Amino acid sequence: MSSAGWSRNRHYAFPLVALIALLLLVISDLSYRQAVSSLDELGRMGVVRVNNLTVLRQIIDAETGQRGYLLTGRKEYLEPYDNSIREMNQVVAQLDTYYRNDPDGHAQFTKLKANLNQKISEMQETLDRFNEGKTDQALQLLLSDIGREQMDAVRAIAQQLIEREARKIAVERGEVYTTLRLGRMGVAAMTVLSLLALAMYLRQRMAIEGLRADQQKALERERDQLEALARERTEQLTELARHLQTAREDERSRLARDLHDELGALLTAAKLDVARLKSRLPEISPEAATRMTHLNETLNSGIALKRRIIEDLRPSSLSNLGLKAALEIQAREFADASGLKVETQLEPVSLSPSSELTVYRLVQEAVTNIAKYANATEVHIRLAPHAQGAEIAVTDNGVGFDTQRQRRSSAHGLLGMRFRVEAEGGRMHISSVPGQGTRVSATLPTAVREPAPSLG
Amino acid sequence: MAKLKTYLVEDSPVIRENLIATLEELAPVEVIGTADSESVATFWLGRHAGSIDLVIVDIFLKSGSGLGVIASAHLPGQRAKIVVLSNYATADMRRKCLELGADRVFDKSNEIDSLVNYCIHQSLPDGAAAT
Numbered sequence: 001m002s003s004a005g006w007s008r009n010r011h012y013a014f015p016l017v018a019l020i021a022l023l024l025l026v027i028s029d030l031s032y033r034q035a036v037s038s039l040d041e042l043g044r045m046g047v048v049r050v051n052n053l054t055v056l057r058q059i060i061d062a063e064t065g066q067r068g069y070l071l072t073g074r075k076e077y078l079e080p081y082d083n084s085i086r087e088m089n090q091v092v093a094q095l096d097t098y099y100r101n102d103p104d105g106h107a108q109f110t111k112l113k114a115n116l117n118q119k120i121s122e123m124q125e126t127l128d129r130f131n132e133g134k135t136d137q138a139l140q141l142l143l144s145d146i147g148r149e150q151m152d153a154v155r156a157i158a159q160q161l162i163e164r165e166a167r168k169i170a171v172e173r174g175e176v177y178t179t180l181r182l183g184r185m186g187v188a189a190m191t192v193l194s195l196l197a198l199a200m201y202l203r204q205r206m207a208i209e210g211l212r213a214d215q216q217k218a219l220e221r222e223r224d225q226l227e228a229l230a231r232e233r234t235e236q237l238t239e240l241a242r243h244l245q246t247a248r249e250d251e252r253s254r255l256a257r258d259l260h261d262e263l264g265a266l267l268t269a270a271k272l273d274v275a276r277l278k279s280r281l282p283e284i285s286p287e288a289a290t291r292m293t294h295l296n297e298t299l300n301s302g303i304a305l306k307r308r309i310i311e312d313l314r315p316s317s318l319s320n321l322g323l324k325a326a327l328e329i330q331a332r333e334f335a336d337a338s339g340l341k342v343e344t345q346l347e348p349v350s351l352s353p354s355s356e357l358t359v360y361r362l363v364q365e366a367v368t369n370i371a372k373y374a375n376a377t378e379v380h381i382r383l384a385p386h387a388q389g390a391e392i393a394v395t396d397n398g399v400g401f402d403t404q405r406q407r408r409s410s411a412h413g414l415l416g417m418r419f420r421v422e423a424e425g426g427r428m429h430i431s432s433v434p435g436q437g438t439r440v441s442a443t444l445p446t447a448v449r450e451p452a453p454s455l456g
Numbered sequence: 457m458a459k460l461k462t463y464l465v466e467d468s469p470v471i472r473e474n475l476i477a478t479l480e481e482l483a484p485v486e487v488i489g490t491a492d493s494e495s496v497a498t499f500w501l502g503r504h505a506g507s508i509d510l511v512i513v514d515i516f517l518k519s520g521s522g523l524g525v526i527a528s529a530h531l532p533g534q535r536a537k538i539v540v541l542s543n544y545a546t547a548d549m550r551r552k553c554l555e556l557g558a559d560r561v562f563d564k565s566n567e568i569d570s571l572v573n574y575c576i577h578q579s580l581p582d583g584a585a586a587t
Contacts, residue, residue, distance in 0.1 A: 260516060260543065261467075261468060264468070264543055264564075265468035265469075265470040265471045266470060267565065268468075268470075268471045268474070268475075268543070268564050268565060269470050269471060269473075269474040271564075271565055271568055272471075272474040272475060272477075272478040272568060273474065273478075275478055275482065275568045275569060275572065276477070276478050276481055276482065278569075279481070279482050299565075300565060300566060303543075303565035303566075304565075307543065316516075316544055317546070317548065317549075320515065320521060320523065320544070320549070321548060321549070321552060325548060325552075328548070329546070329548050
C-alpha cells in the first residue's frame, strides 16, 4: 500500500516540478521586465531632476544676465538673458510633457511654471522700463522685494520637485532591489527544486531497477519451476512409455509362449496322430485317405500360421541365436521379402536383453518404413561397438523425407522407437534429406543388469 | 531288429506322450528316458554316456535350451545319434544345430515322417554300420 501511494506521488512529482519551474520562469521574466522598466523610470526621473536643476540654473542665469544689463546697459548682457529664457522654455516644455502623467507633480509644476512666468514677466517689465529710459522705475522695481520673493518661490518649488524626484528615485531603487532579491530567491528555489527532482528521479530509477530485478528473478524462478516440471513430466512419460513397452513385450512374450507351448503341442500331437493313421493307410478307405491328406494339409497351414504369429510376437532367433544372428536373419528375410539389396556389417556387441530387443525392433521398424515409403534399392544395416555400448544404424538410398515434416504414420513408429531407445538410456538420431535417403541410428549403453531369463 | 534306445528331451507333456507312442508304434524305438529341461537332460546324458543310441532334442525347453543339450550330447564318449526335432527349424537354426554336433534336424510339424524313416534306417544293422 505505502509503496503504491509513494509511486503514485512519484507519478505526480514530475508535472509538479515542471509547473513550479514554469512559475519560476514566469516570475523571473516578470521581475526582469519590472527591473528593466524600473531602471528606465529611474533614468527618466534622473532626467527630470536634472531638468528641474537646469530650470533653476537658467532662471538664475537669466536674472544674472538681466542684472548685468541693468548695471552696465551693455547689449551683450542681454544675450545670456535671452538664451537662458529660451533654453528654460525648452526644458519647461519637456518637463510639461513628463508631468502630464503625474497629477500630483503636475500641480506643483504648474505652480512652478506660474512663478517662473511671473518672474520672467517681472524681469521683462524691468527691462522694458529700462529700455524706455525710465531707469528710476526700473531700479525701483528691481529694488522692490517682488523679484526676490518670486525667485525664492521658484527656488522653493524647484527644490521641492527635485526632492520629490529624489524620493521617487529612492522608492524605485527599492523596488529594483526587491525585484533582484526576488529573482535571486527564485534561482535559489529552482536550484533546490532541481536537486530535489534529481534526487527523486534517481530514487525512482533505483526503485524501477529494483522492481525490474525482482521481476527478472520471479520470471527466472517461474522458468526454473516450469523446466523442472517439464523435466519431471518427461521423466514420468519416459518411465510410463518404458513400463508400457515392457508390459507389451511381456504380454507378447507370454502369448508367444502360450501359442508355442499349448497350441504347438496340440498341433504336433494331431500331426503325430495323422502319422500313425497314415501307417495304416492300406486298412482305410480311399475316401478316408483323401480326408486324412486334407486334414494333414489343414494342420500344416495351422502350424505355419501359428509360427508366423509367434515369430511376429517375439523374435525367437534373438533369444536363441543372439542379436547378431537375429539381425542377419531379419536382414535376409527382409531382402527375400522386399527384393532389395541388403548389406549387413554386424560386429558382436554387449547389450542387455531388453536393449537387444530394442535394437531388433528398431531395425524392424526401420526396414518396415523403408519398404513402405523409401522407394529404395539398397539398405545398409550396421551394428558396431560404441564408446559405452553399441551403435545400430540403418541406412537406405531412397527418397528420404523432411525430418521437420514427417509422415504421420511413420512418425508415430519412429517416435515410439525414440522413446524406447531413450528408456534404455540411449539416443536415437534420424537424418534424412529429400532425395538423398534416410539414416536411422541409435546408440545404446551397455546396461549392467541381471542376465535375461532364457526363453524355453 | 534291436530297438533303438532313445532319450527324449521335450518339455511338452502332450507332445512327449504322443511322440513316444508314435515312434514306438511306427519305428523300432524304445524310449528309455525323458527330460523337460536342459539341466536334467545334460545331467542324465552325462550319467548314461554310451548306453543310448539316439537322442531326440527339442530346441525350446522349460528351462535352458536344446542347443546346450546338443553340445553336451556331442561330447566324446557319446556314440548316440543326435536328432533335433523342433518347431523352429529355420535354415539358420539347422546350421547352428549341425555346427553344435547334431546329426539331423527335423521340423516338428512337417517332418515327422522323415524322423520315423530315419529311426527305421538307424535300426538297420548295415545302416548303423554305415555311419
